[in-house]
Amino acid sequence: MPTITALFAQDDLYHLFQPICQLPSRQILGYEALIRSKTIAGTDKLFQAATAQGKLFDLDTLSVYNAIAFYFSTADRRESNEYLFVNIFPSTLIEEAFPVFLDKVVRQYGELSPRIVFEINESRSEMDDWNNRLFTQNINLMRRHGFLIAFDDVGEGATTLKRMIELTPDFVKMDRFFGKNLSSSKKKQKMIKFFVDYCADESNLILEGIEEPEDLLQAHNLGVTLGQGYLLTKPQPLPGTSLTVFCSIED
Template sequence: MLADCTARGERFAVGALDLDRFKPINDAYGHAVGDRLLIAVAARLKALSGPDLVVARLGGDEFGLLLIGNTDRARAIGQRICDLLTQPFDIDDHRVALGCSIGLALFPDAGATANELFDRSDYALYNVKTMRRGGCAVFSSDHETRIRSERALETALQTADLDRELHVEFQPILSTETRTVLAVEALGRWTSPSMGVIGPERFITTAERVGLMHPITVKLFRLALAHFAAIPPGIGLSFNLSAHDIVSPGTIRLLVEAIGEAGVDPRRVTFELTETALMRDFDAAVVGINLLRGLGVSIALDDFGMGYSSLSYLNRLPLDKVKVDRSFIADMDEDSGSKIIAAILGLCVTLELDCIIEGVETERQLRQVRDLGYGMAQGYLFARPMPLPALLTWLEGASEAPAGRKRPPAARRLPRQSVERSRLAPRGGIH
């Protein structure tokens, strides 16, 4: 059909459609309900189909679209499909709410071949899921510029001397009562000789895309452990694992070996996982978590509250602690925002999980979270990420604190194995 449209010189759009929240529903209600849900989705899409709109299932929860003719309305038609799939589905005795995101590529603007059009519609889909999930995006010249930039970044990373170009910085996590330092978060950094300092999210996303996440994770963790030897023994270390790491037995084995070779007490180490990492392969993630916890390492659910099914993970996962996403701090002055933050803490107390709040930037915010009962916090109020020498100076209190701000003393204790976070990035990578 694409060949016929091309031969006639007819304009058309190729689309990639991906269901939002399908995997959590499939996990929660079982594959039988998931299969019926896909059939119901297909029925709605079929009802929209006609001579100018062809819809086909590509596999899993992904569908393809072919819109022939009036491509000026492509985005509006795509958004109409998104809105249609947002309406609840009644499957057996369950009412479930989905959603979808769509990426579109127009012929001949975005490409002249089927492969180019599919690749670019998939790229537009990836971007809309990242920026505004539940919408429709049309591949544009801005997307083309980003693709070229990303290809240059991929080349730089694939040819990088990782031993020389990677380094780590540390940001402390403190007691809200005493400002005692409880742990440090190790943050991975990459400086490319050809491209300069690469932003954290670009770094991690690119590493995952080109298959370099595992060696980078291991290198950064070994580097963090080497630096950690200079940090006072009462302070813990936390490190973030990506979606690729926690489901890789080989990576888990290397992380365990690194802890043993460094002579670090595993009880001082916390690995943090985001909901995105868990959704990639829940069963494999649980296996990896249990292997690490068997060694004595703690596991934290990071950026809690950002995903669609965080509550279910609290109930189903062998966790030790929860890190409340920094976005909640911004709404704390609202009565509803304060109540949500208090409710999260209450839930963690009930489940006997340590609870750390991120993003504390002012003394007022610190007082508020402390009054709500939070005992651990992290944020720019205390310190920004810093290299090891600066961290050691900061811990010793040798450098002068900003006016009116009390310098936190270094800790000599850990609450319930409470070690905070060393991760590769903010929200799943480096920052």
């Protein structure tokens, strides 16, 4: 297994982008940046390697910075109304160095903050981090700078449900488990309807894992207005661009 430092040096890391679409029109609301490695197959293995080597914070912040830098590298992209969703680990948010990193992002891209959504994923190994005082403190810091917040994989664990009430994220992304075979599962339909009703006045609900036309239709019938999944579009390079390897974070 190569070291994360070696992957940085070898120009091994890049992003693909998957659209988040309005339903049923499929008009693109924005794109989620998804980190990929040319050497390590599977992002889970990449993050496991980074964790084992004590490099998860470095990998996570470099991924965020490069996604933003690449996405907004053209005038057309900067002037569009589309959002960029960037994934970030709870463990990154509780690092003492996080405000320093965020300050660098603000200096470079602060005027674009209302279109940048920090998507916090609920890793089972990091559930305790949601209760760390720095977690809420740094979410509030991001909001003061104008960034938006999304909770990812909601429904997979109990941590985000509590925090949904306490922090009211701008976007709630339901785990792909609920989108898969939605049309044939009454229980999933009931759960989706519950979240549709709850988020109506609180957050924007996004259903992940939409892979079949009948599930898309069922989601729309339940009141879901935003979706993501292979049926809509698979992760790919941004339209009109090619893959771009990571660069270092500017001072």
